[in-house]
Amino acid sequence: MAISEFFIRYLQRRQELSAGELCRLRALSSERVEFESGEFILSSRNEAGRSGIMLQGMAARVHRNMTTPDSRVITGLYFAGDFIELQGFVTRPPDSGIVSMGRSSVEFVRQEELQQVAAEYPGLARLFWMTTAIDAEVLRQWQVAATSLRSSAHLAHLFCELYTRLASVGAAQDLVLNLPILQREVAEILGYSAIHVNRAARDLRDRGLVRWIGSEVVILDWEGLKRLARFDPSYLSLVN
Amino acid sequence: MAISEFFIRYLQRRQELSAGELCRLRALSSERVEFESGEFILSSRNEAGRSGIMLQGMAARVHRNMTTPDSRVITGLYFAGDFIELQGFVTRPPDSGIVSMGRSSVEFVRQEELQQVAAEYPGLARLFWMTTAIDAEVLRQWQVAATSLRSSAHLAHLFCELYTRLASVGAAQDLVLNLPILQREVAEILGYSAIHVNRAARDLRDRGLVRWIGSEVVILDWEGLKRLARFDPSYLSLVN
DNA sequence: CGGCAAATTGACACATCTCAAAGCCTGTGG
DNA sequence: CCACAGGCTTTGAGATGTGTCAATTTGCCG
Numbered sequence: 231m232a233i234s235e236f237f238i239r240y241l242q243r244r245q246e247l248s249a250g251e252l253c254r255l256r257a258l259s260s261e262r263v264e265f266e267s268g269e270f271i272l273s274s275r276n277e278a279g280r281s282g283i284m285l286q287g288m289a290a291r292v293h294r295n296m297t298t299p300d301s302r303v304i305t306g307l308y309f310a311g312d313f314i315e316l317q318g319f320v321t322r323p324p325d326s327g328i329v330s331m332g333r334s335s336v337e338f339v340r341q342e343e344l345q346q347v348a349a350e351y352p353g354l355a356r357l358f359w360m361t362t363a364i365d366a367e368v369l370r371q372w373q374v375a376a377t378s379l380r381s382s383a384h385l386a387h388l389f390c391e392l393y394t395r396l397a398s399v400g401a402a403q404d405l406v407l408n409l410p411i412l413q414r415e416v417a418e419i420l421g422y423s424a425i426h427v428n429r430a431a432r433d434l435r436d437r438g439l440v441r442w443i444g445s446e447v448v449i450l451d452w453e454g455l456k457r458l459a460r461f462d463p464s465y466l467s468l469v470n
Numbered sequence: 471m472a473i474s475e476f477f478i479r480y481l482q483r484r485q486e487l488s489a490g491e492l493c494r495l496r497a498l499s500s501e502r503v504e505f506e507s508g509e510f511i512l513s514s515r516n517e518a519g520r521s522g523i524m525l526q527g528m529a530a531r532v533h534r535n536m537t538t539p540d541s542r543v544i545t546g547l548y549f550a551g552d553f554i555e556l557q558g559f560v561t562r563p564p565d566s567g568i569v570s571m572g573r574s575s576v577e578f579v580r581q582e583e584l585q586q587v588a589a590e591y592p593g594l595a596r597l598f599w600m601t602t603a604i605d606a607e608v609l610r611q612w613q614v615a616a617t618s619l620r621s622s623a624h625l626a627h628l629f630c631e632l633y634t635r636l637a638s639v640g641a642a643q644d645l646v647l648n649l650p651i652l653q654r655e656v657a658e659i660l661g662y663s664a665i666h667v668n669r670a671a672r673d674l675r676d677r678g679l680v681r682w683i684g685s686e687v688v689i690l691d692w693e694g695l696k697r698l699a700r701f702d703p704s705y706l707s708l709v710n
Numbered sequence: 711c712g713g714c715a716a717a718t719t720g721a722c723a724c725a726t727c728t729c730a731a732a733g734c735c736t737g738t739g740g
Numbered sequence: 741c742c743a744c745a746g747g748c749t750t751t752g753a754g755a756t757g758t759g760t761c762a763a764t765t766t767g768c769c770g
Contacts, residue, residue, distance in 0.1 A: 293610070296618035296700045303617050305610040322607070323704060345596065352589030359599040366606035367562070370533070370545040373613060377543050377661035378536035380757070413717070421617035423759050428718060444716095444767085460536045464563060620725070653749070663727055668750060684735090 240311030287334025332410025527574025572650025
């Protein structure tokens with residue numbers, strides 16, 4: 231199947247594409263796959279040598295906790311338009327991978343073919359490379375937030391980032407997010423226990439900033455939330 | 471000045487280079503600069519549009535703490551052979567940058583020229599891109615360690631990583647590291663207070679694992695240190 | 711209605727931070 | 741060679757943040 235316009239539209243969030251580049255991208259062959267909640271989208275082995283682009287839904291990069299192997303650590307989140315495992319040249323431990331959070335739909339491209347496109351169009355190579363760099367920059371900001379903010383301010387920062395990212399691709403609006411994610415999974419992102427996430431969420435509720443019921447998160451006071459989280463979206467490198 | 475053989479040797483740690491690639495790399499022009507302890511190697515503005523390769527010494531990527539602006543957060547360390555600010559397409563806040571830890575020496579290359587080389591040699595483009603991905607992978611592992619390990623085990627993990635990285639480029643041997651770094655700066659890496667780093671260091675000393683005096687760190691029991699830190703070096707993607 | 715998983719709350723233990731003080735090292739000036 | 745000053749390290753005590761365990765409540769789904 232030909233590659234979807236999603237892919238192209240999301241690339242254009244970051245950089246203008248020439249006519250030749252557009253044409254070459256449209257000639258890529260791809261395969262769309264739907265995933266159920268909790269399924270592995272790409273395992274650490276990445277046997278098929280594939281890269282993926284999120285079309286719908288949400289996915290997380292999970293690692294095994296080093297001391298309690300039954301719990302996990304999440305080091306990245308991916309939404310519509312985000313690349314996943316684009317590179318494929320990093321050796322990863324056998325217990326990390328990309329997991330679908332809720333239902334999701336992913337478009338796969340063979341890595342060889344991407345490398346081929348990158349070789350033909352240096353501008354696209356640069357764009358793919360930039361994607362990896364932005365992913366790393368988001369992680370850096372997570373680390374800065376983790377050491378700078380605690381409890382509810384830290385959770386507020388996550389909500390600010392997620393709303394900004396989702397709104398930028400039209401997957402959220404009017405200060406409402408749909409996050410198919412449990413408190414336990416938020417804990418795996420922030421490095422807290424699930425119970426502490428619950429307390430942080432209660433604090434945001436008590437302050438009248440956020441209402442979080444089930445998978446629906448409603449931001450009641452965007453300015454107040456940003457202020458508490460000291461949120462500055464520039465690290466997301468969004469053009470709009 | 472022509473580019474140093476350091477650069478080339480360190481690239482070959484990660485991937486074989488063809489004769490053509492070697493030739494093209496040797497034609498790059500570069501400039502070597504020495505830095506004193508604490509000097510900024512690259513500011514967030516990166517005005518000169520330069521990338522750097524560490525030749526000697528140590529550097530850290532620092533960010534401003536979000537709540538206490540006089541303290542910092544360190545999200546990356548760079549040693550001989552490591553690229554710094556290779557990409558240059560990520561917008562960073564004005565308070566982050568690369569700082570020399572102790573004296574260091576850096577080789578600068580103009581980013582345009584690197585992009586040019588990457589456009590001519592897709593294999594090199596892939597290699598540069600891989601460098602960014604490995605940098606991110608190290609940060610992911612830091613995050614996993616930060617949520618999995620505490621206190622002395624966390625510090626032990628840092629020592630294991632640093633010794634492995636430094637030994638792989640010949641900048642450390644016989645279980646001795648020379649780290650021009652204060653306890654306060656280790657705290658900025660691990661996300662602890664300096665006092666807590668001191669207590670963690672005392673614990674490692676009491677266990678007979680590490681002796682850390684001034685800038686000299688001696689690993690007394692490598693196997694024991696690795697066991698405590700649950701260290702697995704595969705995330706560093708080192709070939710040797 | 712029953713059953714299960716998740717969310718919520720409380721009590722307590724442990725990890726880590728902050729503040730304060732003392733000890734140590736090193737460079738400087740007499 | 742000594743005295744001193746300053747910054748770093750070390751240690752202690754108390755405050756705060758966060759984890760664990762247990763119990764209850766809520767919400768969803770059969």
